[in-house]
Amino acid sequence: MKSSLLIVPSLLGVLTLAGCGTPPTGAQYIDPNGQRAIVDVGKIDFQDFNSAASDLVQSLLNSNVIQQRRPGQPALFAISRITNDTDQQFDTDQLIGNMRTMLLHSGKVQTLSTVGLGQVQDPLAQQEAAKNAFVQNQGQPNPIPDYTLTGKILMQKTQAGNVNQTAYTFYLTLTDVTTQAAVWEEHKQIVKQGKESSIGF
Amino acid sequence: MKNFSILPRVALAASLLLTVAGCATVNTITPAEDRTTPNRIADKRIITDNNVSRIAFVSEITESTVAGNLKHVQAKMQNLTAAGKNVDYRFQWYDAAGMAIGEPVQHTAFLEGGQIVPIGETATSPNAVTWQLDLAESVGRTPGNL
Numbered sequence: 576m577k578s579s580l581l582i583v584p585s586l587l588g589v590l591t592l593a594g595c596g597t598p599p600t601g602a603q604y605i606d607p608n609g610q611r612a613i614v615d616v617g618k619i620d621f622q623d624f625n626s627a628a629s630d631l632v633q634s635l636l637n638s639n640v641i642q643q644r645r646p647g648q649p650a651l652f653a654i655s656r657i658t659n660d661t662d663q664q665f666d667t668d669q670l671i672g673n674m675r676t677m678l679l680h681s682g683k684v685q686t687l688s689t690v691g692l693g694q695v696q697d698p699l700a701q702q703e704a705a706k707n708a709f710v711q712n713q714g715q716p717n718p719i720p721d722y723t724l725t726g727k728i729l730m731q732k733t734q735a736g737n738v739n740q741t742a743y744t745f746y747l748t749l750t751d752v753t754t755q756a757a758v759w760e761e762h763k764q765i766v767k768q769g770k771e772s773s774i775g776f
Numbered sequence: 777m778k779n780f781s782i783l784p785r786v787a788l789a790a791s792l793l794l795t796v797a798g799c800a801t802v803n804t805i806t807p808a809e810d811r812t813t814p815n816r817i818a819d820k821r822i823i824t825d826n827n828v829s830r831i832a833f834v835s836e837i838t839e840s841t842v843a844g845n846l847k848h849v850q851a852k853m854q855n856l857t858a859a860g861k862n863v864d865y866r867f868q869w870y871d872a873a874g875m876a877i878g879e880p881v882q883h884t885a886f887l888e889g890g891q892i893v894p895i896g897e898t899a900t901s902p903n904a905v906t907w908q909l910d911l912a913e914s915v916g917r918t919p920g921n922l
Contacts (some may be wrong), residue, residue, distance in 0.1 A: 629881040633898045677900040
């Protein structure tokens with residue numbers, strides 16, 4: 576009698592807990608800044624880029640190295656080489672794009688979208704600026720950034736038994752164009768560990 | 777009959793031993809004299825998960841200003857249990873009108889048993905005046921356990 580009274584609430588509790596953790600059976604939208612995104616040990620997930628970008632911007636802003644060279648005007652940044660040294664193919668804008676947005680919103684920095692290594696962010700703006708300079712009989716427009724941002728993304732994989740570990744390191748350097756010296760350097764590490772997944776490696 | 781009554785006690789003792797043997801906790805040492813002058817902030821909490829309060833107990837919240845006009849907040853979290861835990865956290869910023877600024881970014885911190893870890897964030901907008909901190913235990917959704 577006593578044991579049967581315990582079984583029913585216990586079963587209800589188990590079923591309730593199981594319901595909280597039931598995976599979705601169909602496609603659904605999730606909060607990109609929430610907990611339901613998939614974590615893949617073998618690759619950099621979008622939430623890793625978001626977290627790394629946020630932490631690196633925090634460090635840059637907290638360092639107080641960004642100086643406003645023109646009164647009332649934000650400092651000018653240009654994005655230099657960002658190297659992907661992992662075995663994964665991705666657009667480094669997943670990191671840098673996030674950072675550009677946060678820095679712009681801070682009011683401390685504006686990024687030159689017509690200056691860059693190789694391909695510029697906005698070729699139309701560059702083209703129109705050149706056209707405008709030609710019409711006004713000015714020289715070739717050549718905005719000079721105050722600072723340049725360069726970096727590298729590294730990866731290291733380790734395995735022990737059936738546990739995989741991948742460490743991703745994001746290195747960034749801010750160079751003062753006037754002095755050509757690195758005024759800020761930071762790295763952010765994201766380490767993920769898990770058992771071999773049923774998908775992929 | 778006597779042997780059956782001993783079994784539950786033996787099982788409990790064994791499980792406690794295994795639990796203690798598998799968990800490494802952290803001892804924390806700081807200078808006896810407090811050399812800081814933090815701006816400690818009183819907070820109000822909505823607790824819906826007591827387990828999170830145990831694995832990520834917020835013992836202190838401080839605020840400061842960085843880069844001239846950006847608000848910075850720091851919270852010290854302590855894992856009050858003996859087991860290491862992953863905690864997801866995010867800060868949402870609000871302006872003076874109470875409007876949310878931007879979208880929060882989720883971070884994950886790992887706390888060993890007993891460990892005290894500072895988490896913090898600098899607002900990326902000079903309009904931010906206040907914040908909301910969300911804490912939850914990581915659910916770790918991997919391709920293998922969906």
